[in-house]
Amino acid sequence: MIIQDNLTVQEKLKILTDAAKYDVSCTSSGVNRKGKTGHLGNTSEAGICHSFSADGRCISLLKILFTNQCIYDCKYCVNRTSNDTVRTSFTPDEVCELTIGFYKRNYIEGLFLSSGILSTADHTMELIYETLYKLRMEYHFNGYIHVKTIPGASPELVERMGFLADRMSINLELPTAEGLKKLAPGKTREKILQPMRQVQQGIAMSSRLLGYDREYKKIYGGKRAGFAGGAALFSPETGKNMLPDFPGTITDFSESGNSKAFHSEISMSDKRTSRAAGRIALPVRTYREKSFVPAGQSTQMIVGATPENDFQMLSVTQALYRNFGLKRVFYSAYIPVNEDQNLPAVTAQPPLLREHRLYQADWLLRFYGFRAEELLSEDRPNFNIFLDPKCDWAIRNLEQFPVEVNTAPYETLLRVPGLGVKSARRIVAARRQGALTFEGLKKMGVVLKRARYFITCSGRTEFPLKLDQDHITSALLGDERRAAWDITHRDSYRQLSLFDDMHLESGIRI
Incomplete structure (x- = not known):
């Protein structure tokens, strides 16, 4: 490890932006906030665009x-302690000055701040909290901020951070758990899931006390994601529960008993941590006055x-959406950066097509009413390439x-x-006026390239059609093979900008 303390801010920026490129968890802000007198900037749901540079x-x-x-x-991490690479660190003031400087020049619309861990998780989290506090309170920055939670940080720091950041992620x-133990022995499920549950419950508390419901609706979800499954929140002032309990959601990760085995470690860890994460340190009135992690x-x-x-x-993804109310699960194709017997060879190609299929399936889970058990199974565990x-x-x-x-019905049309x-939605609205x-x-803008093989209008197909697996598969494969080739033969590795995670009116067809 080579630690450099005498670098300029520009030299630090070059090192620390390059080190952040493997974290793909950034997307549109998902929150609206108007400008304020005496403050700098605002944020819009569409304010942070889906534009990626060549390296992601x-x-x-x-x-x-x-x-x-x-x-x-x-x-798997390029910043692991055993790597012999140049190390450096910003100060809170340097991050603030960079953010404000870039914002005033119209280079950026917000800040995505992640971090390695210095001496302890709490020490690192305190420095990040100081950075966000200065941005909001001293520099009056009113733009979008996405911050990474440090595994193992104290619940009090996580809670205070939630009132400054728009989005938090861990x-x-x-x-x-087996993979984590093998490749990241310093991290545990408990360190990861405790702050995740705490943020979920803080969002629920803030939504209820501010008088509006901010849950993220999903077609498959029958329970309220914002309130699902945690221990009740307690007020230190009154000793009373602030939210009702919703039974059967902490360990009910899946309707399939077989897929439970894939993520039983999440269930066991969550049982241990949900009660501790449920206690709030700040007065309840804070949740009435400020929005907690408004972008989820x-x-x-x-x-x-x-x-x-x-x-x-995909089973773990489904469990996270249903039981932790997550806004997004991101997937990052592993790019070989370290030599290790437990990792793919450094000459291996990143599984970009596999990442692409997972994102497509993720979209089906969140907005199209599918379940993981419908798309895959133990007998058929991987997606069709x-x-x-x-x-x-x-x-x-068929x-x-x-x-x-x-x-x-609308739900059936979504599966075409x-x-x-x-x-x-257009079809449902238009057919009220007459037969389609x-x-x-x-003319309505419905693209029939794939749909024509699976629909009828007044009992008729568009052309004589044989409803046969081989026939339809061969008809669909040409375009899919070209798309797959484009994905796997990129000149450089980059995160796919597939979907806007807020606006269903994006016109994307799956």
Whole structure:
């Protein structure tokens, strides 16, 4: 480890932006906040654009590490303590000056701040808290801030940070406890899940006391994500529960008993930590006066560093959405940066196509009413590399097709390959005025490239169609193979900007 203390801010910036490029958990802000007199900037749901530079960094955010020094020796991390690389650290004032300077020049619209761990988790978290406090209170910065929670930091620091940041995230890193123990021995499920549960409960507390519901609706969800599963929150002033308990959600990660085994360690750790995370240190009135993490929380999993299959990863993703109310789960194709016997060879190609399929399936879980158990199974644990998950599911379930667009429920239309949320809504609205035809669908902007194989209009298909797996598969494979080639033959590695995580009217069709 080479520690440099005499670097200029520009030299530090070069090192610490490069070190942050492997963290993909940044996206649109997801929060609206108007400008204030005497403050600098504002934030909009669409304010942080989906624009990425060649090496994966979101160019609309100042995306940096506070420090690339770290006490952990995670085998997959370029900043692990055993790597012989130049180390440096910002000061809180330097981060503030960089953020304000870039913002005034219109280079950025917000700050994404992550960090390695200095001497202790609490010491690092205190420095980050000081940075955010100065930005908000001294520099009066009113723009978007996404901050990473340090595993193992005290609940009091996590709570205070939540009133300064727009979004908080803590990386799950790997889907199983076994993988985490093998590649990141300094981290535990408890250190990761305790602040995740605490942020979830803080969001629920803030939403209830501010008088509005900020839960993230998901078509598959039958329970209130914002209030699901945690121990009740207690007021130190009255000793009373501030939120009702919702039974059966802490360990009920899945309707499938088989997939529970993939993430039972989350369940056991969550039982130990939910009560501690549920106690609040700040007065309840703080939750009435300020919004707590208004843009929600997210996490990230590394794809391809450990041998878990897609079904395991998607099952854990589903559990996180249902039980922790996460806004997004990000996937990062492992880019070999270290030589280790427990890791893929440094000459291995990043599994970009696999990452792409996981993002597509993630979208199906959140907004299209699918479950992990429908898309994959223990007998069929990995996605089809030639077809997107929705097309693959449809071909394996042809008994549910064709769908009559003039009568099918909205939820059924969403399951038709090629029909997105926007198209399904247009169909439901338009058919109230009269029967729909294929020509009418085209005029409405419905793309029939894939959907034509799975729908009828007034009982008729667009052309004579054989409802056969081989026939439909061969018809769909050409475009999918070209798309797969584009993904796996990129000149440089970058995070895929697939979806806007707030606006379903994006027109995306899956």
